[in-house]
Amino acid sequence: MAGDIRGLLMLPAAFTLQVAHPAVGAGVDQYSVFRTDPWGRGERSLRSLQLWVYGGEAAIEEGRRVRRLHRTIQGTDTRGRPYHALTPATYAWVHATGFPVFHYGRRYLARPLTGAQERQLYAEWLQVGRILGIHDRDMPPTIEEFWPYYRAMLAEEVEATPVVRELVATDQEVPPPDRGPLPLRLLLRALWPVIMPRYTRFRSFVTVGLMPPDAREALGLEWTEEQERRLRRFTRVVRAVVPVLPERLRYLPLARKARREARLKARLSGPARRA
Template sequence: MSTQLADLPARPLGPQGVIWYAAADVRALVAVIRLLVHQVAHPMVGAGVGEHSVYKTDPWGRLLRTTNSVVSSVYGGVDAAVEGQRLLRMHAQIKGVDAAGRRYHALDPDAYAWVHATAYEGTRLFLLEAGPGLTDAQDEQLFTEWRRLGLLIGVRDSALPRTRAEFWELWDRTLPQLENNPVVQDLLWSAPTAPPYVPQKLVDLASAPVLRRQREVMAVTLDPALRARIGLPEPTDRVRRRVQRTMRLMRLGNGLPERVRHNPLTWRTAARTAADPRLGPEPVRYP
């Protein structure tokens, strides 16, 4: 590899870390729309996605590209910084004026940092509710890895909280700014466009229970004010019990090897990075 560790803005993520365990876990799909809702409810992010993304016309292609980007960033070792530069170039062109007359830019430091912030909050929730849990040391390790990953993908150092306490201050400060918008509603209620040669009615039928369960997870786990703002009802006791059962079922997979839990697109990249002697394992092994 031609890239040198000394040239990178942060040390790439290595094997046996917290994010390495969680980032490609197929079980996390149960909460993926929750993560996306937090992102696109940000006024700048929602405007950029609504006017520039192909999430409606090419949802499967976008999903594949997003998955490949996560794999490169988390499991790519020194190549993570290359992916970060690609992301910066791609987002540089996403700008404009939203329906309320507000200017937006995908590389606005606070908006770009917010998208990354949702990854720490979402990963933490997944590991606490459906994964092996987090000790305080593991949570600190997760935060440290998350911060390094942010630097690798081009988030400004000045926009990244330096401590977990600062992170939650940022989170609580940003939540009241989040808005309902058409992209949020699409994520909550709309099935993706069917791929070629697949009937749309079939995709609608298959998507309905998945979307319903995603909304239930959000109703139980979202900040109550944000939940009400985007039009989700307060969860009933029955819904809460159903979400708890879902989380218990997901925890059955905690002992499975990465080869089983992880998206297959991860395997080759992760194996190559794990063999790179320059990286080594993370200081706190998870779980």
């Protein structure tokens, strides 16, 4: 599930919910290059996330690298309190936010999870957290305990930080994409004055739309019935098209590699099992 391209549509909502924490928002505001290098930052973050899930032995080193990266991130949060990025409650929130966003977004973009699948997904979420150095004691141990924790965070901690407001703004300047073949980059740069307003509106639309309603309410983000109808029309198309795409288009690169290796391993182990 983590390698399916539909996950890309949910990442903006997860990132926005992360930076709604006063400490995380302050850290990203001060230390991140999301304003000056959004495409590079996004590419690096996505590769890191994919390594946690599909990287095998490389996942362990990637988890260590992420912790090293956060060791020097500290300061004063949006409420005037001292913070450090590796404070367990803060660090755990960054990881935790993806679960409710993914859980909610799948209702639109894929089949909703069954109760058993929800519990399995949460258990695997905790497993990925261990790769990142999050101790079991710092996350709710079961899905039944996760939801009260999540609701308490919405009620007591999160807020519409300056970074949240930037991420949902439709008039925020974004530099043109600088990834991919040179001819494509040059074309996008030339067309960016026309494309950028549409891109920022779409980014805001999926960020707010795929954020769970209780989180949306906690942040004071408006969402109308007309927007909800548009989201449902859009996601119906995505839900119909993506499953019939060839694997090279449906899955992200590390996920495709992991799937190929899993199939090869299954074929090679088949005769041994029969023997």
